[in-house]
Amino acid sequence: MKTAKPLLTGLLLLISLSIFAQTAVLRGVILGENNLPIENVNITASTGEGATTNKNGFYKIRIPSETEVTLTFSHVSHKRVEQKFNLKNGSELEYNPVLKVSVVQIAEVVITPETKIENSDVTTIPAQVLRRIKGAQPGVENILKTLPGVNISNELSTQYSVRGGNFDENLVYVNEIEVYRPFLIRSGNQEGLSFVNTDMVANVDFSAGGFQARYGDKLSSVLDITYKKPSKFGVSADLSLLGGSVAVETASTDGKFSSISGIRYRDNSLVLNSLETNGNVEPVFADAQTYLTYRFSDKFHLNFLGNISLNQYNFQPENRQTNFGTVDEPVALLVFYEGQEQTEYQTYFGAFKANYFLNDKTTLKLIGSAYHATEQEYFDILAQYRLGEVNTNIGDENLGEVEFSEGIGSQFTRARNDLDALIFNLEHRGDYNMDDDSNLEWSVKYTREDIRDRLVESEVIDSAGFSIRPPGLTGPNFQPDVPFNGPLTAFQNIRAFNEVQINRLQAFVQYKKTTQIGEHEAYYNIGVRAHNWSVNGSGIEGNNQTVISPRAQFAIKPNWDKDMLFRIAGGLYYQPPFYRELRDSSGVVQPNVKAQKSFHVVLGNEYSFKLWDRPFKLVTEAYYKGLSDVNPYTLENVRIRYRANNSAKAYAYGLDLRLNGEFVPGTESWFSFGYLKTEENINNRGYISRPTDQRLKFGVLFQDYVPNMPDLKMYLNLVYNTGLPGGSPSYADPYDFQFRLRDYRRADLGISYEIVNPEKTYTSNWKKPFRSLSLGIEIYNMFNNQNAITNTWVRDVNSQRQFAIPNFLTPRVFNVRLSARL
Missing domain, CATH: 2.60.40.1120 (Carboxypeptidase-like, regulatory domain)
Known part of the structure; x- marks a missing residue:
C-alpha cells in the first residue's frame, strides 16, 4: 500500500468574523x-x-x-x-x-x-466534574454515559450512541474545530485515549438532537468542547495504576500569550488482564496536546490546537474458559490459542484559528486544520476449542473443569489491514451581533479527504474435521454424513485495495433572536445548511451530490411563578457518507451511496425549582426521528460494517428525563432515565430492531462528602441499560436472528481525601506549593456484574445445536489515584 503524503501542519493563516464584543x-x-x-x-x-x-x-x-x-x-x-x-x-x-x-x-x-x-437545548457538564470523576473510561465519555439518550455498554470503549444512532453519527468539536476518530478499531480493547483531554477543558456542551445549523451534518449529537485560556501559571498531574497525565498552563505578564499543554499515558493492562482470555497483552496509549493563544492586538487573535497520538496494542492470547448454561446443566467453552494480534494507529492533528474583531458587533474567523492517520491491524490467530460438560462435584479436585467434550473444532483468522487518511479543512466563519438582541452567523467550509486503504481478511472454521462453508453458497452439503468433494472455501475472505478522494463544500447561515411575546421571554433560531460532495478515485466513477438541511429551534419562558421553559426543535438532517460508509462488506467502495436523511423533532421542558433551599432542575425531552435512505450496518463490539447502499428506512422515538441539583449541599448530582425504540425496514421486508435499539436506560452520577470531614469525598457512577440486539452471529440474516445481549449493569465507586483543599490556608511548608492535592481509591464494576459485549457462536456436532457463549467484559477492578495541582 502506498504511503500518503506527509502531514502538512504548515501555517494556515486565518481571519474570521465573530459575534459579540470580547x-x-x-x-x-x-x-x-x-x-x-x-x-x-x-x-x-x-x-x-x-x-x-x-x-x-x-x-x-x-x-x-x-x-x-x-x-x-x-x-x-x-x-x-x-x-x-x-x-x-x-x-x-x-x-x-x-x-x-x-x-x-x-x-x-x-x-x-x-x-x-437560547442555550436551553444544550446540556452543560461542569469541567470540575470531568476532572474529579475519572472512571474506567478515560475521558468525557465517562460522564456522557450517565446522561439520558446516551448509551455506552462497553467500559473499554469511548464510542457512544445517541437516541438510536450509531458511533459514526456524532459530531465532536474542540474550540469550533472538528476532530476525528480512528477508522479501523474493531474492539474496545484496542482503544486508547479519548481525543478530549479533560485536564485542558474549560467547558463542555452536549446536544442529543435537534441541534442548530451552525453544527455539521450528522444525524445524532454534538459534543462541543472549549479548552482553557489560562491567565496564570499552573501545573496539574494525575497518576493511577492505569496511567498518568500532566498539564501545564502558562500566561505572559502582558496577557498577550497563553498556553495549555497536556501529556497523557495509559496502560490498560490492569483491566485487560482481568478478562477471561489469558495471554500476554501490551496496550500502550499516549498523546500530547497543546492549545496556544496569542493576542497580536485587541482586534486580532491567533490560536493553535495540536495533537499527536501514538497507540499500540499487542496481544498473544493463550487460553480461555467461559462457563455458561444452567445450574443443573453447566456447559463450558475451553479455547487454546496460537498466534498474535498487532494493532497500531498514529494520528497527527494541527489547526490554526484566527479571530479578527472588526468591531464590537462583528467577528471574522478563519480555521484551517490537517489530520493525518496511519493505522494497521495485523493478526494471525488459531483458536482450538472444546465444548463440554463441567464437573460440578463439590470437593472434587477437578471441580469446574471440562470432563466430556460435546464438540471439538478450530478457527483460523488472519488480517493484513492498512489505512492511511489525510484530511484538510479550511473554513471561514462569521458573526454579526445586531442591536435588537438578534444575531446572524454564517460559514463556508472546504474539506479534502484522501483515503488509501488495504483490506485483507480471511476466516476458516473447522468443526469435527470438516470445513464449515459460508452460509451464502448454494448447493447441497451433507457433511459430516456424506463427504463433500468440492473445493475448500474460506468462511470469509475479503481482499480490497482502495484509493479514494472526497471533496466537500459546506455552508450554513442562521439567524437567532431573543424577544418578548407579551410578558413572556421567547427565543427562535432559523438556519439552513448546504453540503455538496464528490467521490473520486482509482477505478471509481466520479459522483457528485448536494443536500439542503433546514433547521429551527423555538423556546419560550412564560412569566409564571414557577420557573418553566418550553422548547421545540427540529428540521431535516442529512449525513453525507464518510469513507467507512462508502465501503461495503466485501471492501468495495460504492461512490453512489446517498446521504442518510432524518426528519427530527424534539419537544422539551425545563422546570427549575428549589428543594431543601437548594436549586434543582428537571429536564424532559420527547423526540421522534423519521429516517430514509438508511445505510444498513452490522455492529460487532465497536466495529461497524455497512452494506453501502440506501436500502432501508427507519424510525426512532423516545423519552428522556434528567433531574440534577444539589442533593448534597455544595455538590452536583443527577439521575437520568431514557426510553428508546428504533426499528428499520430493509428492502421492504418488514420492521426489525436496529443494532442500537436499547430500550431502557438508567444513569446516576452522585457526589457526597462526610459532613464532619468535608475533605473526604466520594462519587458513585451507576448505569443500567437493557440488552442490545447484538447477540446473533455476524454473518446471520438479521431477520432470522434478533437475539439480545444480557442487560448491562455497572457501578463505579470513587473515594478520595483532599490532603490540600483549595479553600483552606495551610502553614505547613510542604503543603504551601499545592493548590490541591488528593489521594483516592476507585472500584470499577463494584458488584462484579458479568456484562457481555458480543456472543461467540460454537457448534455442537452431535446435536447440531449452536451455543451462544457470551464474551464478558471486565469484572471488579481496584485502582489507586493521586491528583495534584500547583
Whole structure:
C-alpha cells in the first residue's frame, strides 16, 4: 500500500468574523448564611476588573470572554470565596455565592447558573466534574454515559450512541474545530485515549438532537468542547495504576500569550488482564496536546490546537474458559490459542484559528486544520476449542473443569489491514451581533479527504474435521454424513485495495433572536445548511451530490411563578457518507451511496425549582426521528460494517428525563432515565430492531462528602441499560436472528481525601506549593456484574445445536489515584 503524503501542519493563516464584543457579563446576588443580602462585598477579577455589591447584595461585573478568569468575593466579616470562570463571547451567567462566617466552604462553592433561553437545548457538564470523576473510561465519555439518550455498554470503549444512532453519527468539536476518530478499531480493547483531554477543558456542551445549523451534518449529537485560556501559571498531574497525565498552563505578564499543554499515558493492562482470555497483552496509549493563544492586538487573535497520538496494542492470547448454561446443566467453552494480534494507529492533528474583531458587533474567523492517520491491524490467530460438560462435584479436585467434550473444532483468522487518511479543512466563519438582541452567523467550509486503504481478511472454521462453508453458497452439503468433494472455501475472505478522494463544500447561515411575546421571554433560531460532495478515485466513477438541511429551534419562558421553559426543535438532517460508509462488506467502495436523511423533532421542558433551599432542575425531552435512505450496518463490539447502499428506512422515538441539583449541599448530582425504540425496514421486508435499539436506560452520577470531614469525598457512577440486539452471529440474516445481549449493569465507586483543599490556608511548608492535592481509591464494576459485549457462536456436532457463549467484559477492578495541582 502506498504511503500518503506527509502531514502538512504548515501555517494556515486565518481571519474570521465573530459575534459579540470580547467580554461576558457575570451578575447575581450575594447572601449570608442567614439568607440576607450582604452589602459592600468586593468582587475582583484576576484580569483587573472589579465591582461592589449594593445594599440589596446585587452586583454586575464585565470580564474578558474566552479566558479563564478567577473572581474573588471578599468581605471584612465573612470568609473569602474564589471561583474560576471561562465564559463565551457575549454570554451572561448568574452566580450567587453564599458567604459564610467561619464554616469551611464545601467543594468549589455552589454555582447556580441560570441557563440562557437560547442555550436551553444544550446540556452543560461542569469541567470540575470531568476532572474529579475519572472512571474506567478515560475521558468525557465517562460522564456522557450517565446522561439520558446516551448509551455506552462497553467500559473499554469511548464510542457512544445517541437516541438510536450509531458511533459514526456524532459530531465532536474542540474550540469550533472538528476532530476525528480512528477508522479501523474493531474492539474496545484496542482503544486508547479519548481525543478530549479533560485536564485542558474549560467547558463542555452536549446536544442529543435537534441541534442548530451552525453544527455539521450528522444525524445524532454534538459534543462541543472549549479548552482553557489560562491567565496564570499552573501545573496539574494525575497518576493511577492505569496511567498518568500532566498539564501545564502558562500566561505572559502582558496577557498577550497563553498556553495549555497536556501529556497523557495509559496502560490498560490492569483491566485487560482481568478478562477471561489469558495471554500476554501490551496496550500502550499516549498523546500530547497543546492549545496556544496569542493576542497580536485587541482586534486580532491567533490560536493553535495540536495533537499527536501514538497507540499500540499487542496481544498473544493463550487460553480461555467461559462457563455458561444452567445450574443443573453447566456447559463450558475451553479455547487454546496460537498466534498474535498487532494493532497500531498514529494520528497527527494541527489547526490554526484566527479571530479578527472588526468591531464590537462583528467577528471574522478563519480555521484551517490537517489530520493525518496511519493505522494497521495485523493478526494471525488459531483458536482450538472444546465444548463440554463441567464437573460440578463439590470437593472434587477437578471441580469446574471440562470432563466430556460435546464438540471439538478450530478457527483460523488472519488480517493484513492498512489505512492511511489525510484530511484538510479550511473554513471561514462569521458573526454579526445586531442591536435588537438578534444575531446572524454564517460559514463556508472546504474539506479534502484522501483515503488509501488495504483490506485483507480471511476466516476458516473447522468443526469435527470438516470445513464449515459460508452460509451464502448454494448447493447441497451433507457433511459430516456424506463427504463433500468440492473445493475448500474460506468462511470469509475479503481482499480490497482502495484509493479514494472526497471533496466537500459546506455552508450554513442562521439567524437567532431573543424577544418578548407579551410578558413572556421567547427565543427562535432559523438556519439552513448546504453540503455538496464528490467521490473520486482509482477505478471509481466520479459522483457528485448536494443536500439542503433546514433547521429551527423555538423556546419560550412564560412569566409564571414557577420557573418553566418550553422548547421545540427540529428540521431535516442529512449525513453525507464518510469513507467507512462508502465501503461495503466485501471492501468495495460504492461512490453512489446517498446521504442518510432524518426528519427530527424534539419537544422539551425545563422546570427549575428549589428543594431543601437548594436549586434543582428537571429536564424532559420527547423526540421522534423519521429516517430514509438508511445505510444498513452490522455492529460487532465497536466495529461497524455497512452494506453501502440506501436500502432501508427507519424510525426512532423516545423519552428522556434528567433531574440534577444539589442533593448534597455544595455538590452536583443527577439521575437520568431514557426510553428508546428504533426499528428499520430493509428492502421492504418488514420492521426489525436496529443494532442500537436499547430500550431502557438508567444513569446516576452522585457526589457526597462526610459532613464532619468535608475533605473526604466520594462519587458513585451507576448505569443500567437493557440488552442490545447484538447477540446473533455476524454473518446471520438479521431477520432470522434478533437475539439480545444480557442487560448491562455497572457501578463505579470513587473515594478520595483532599490532603490540600483549595479553600483552606495551610502553614505547613510542604503543603504551601499545592493548590490541591488528593489521594483516592476507585472500584470499577463494584458488584462484579458479568456484562457481555458480543456472543461467540460454537457448534455442537452431535446435536447440531449452536451455543451462544457470551464474551464478558471486565469484572471488579481496584485502582489507586493521586491528583495534584500547583
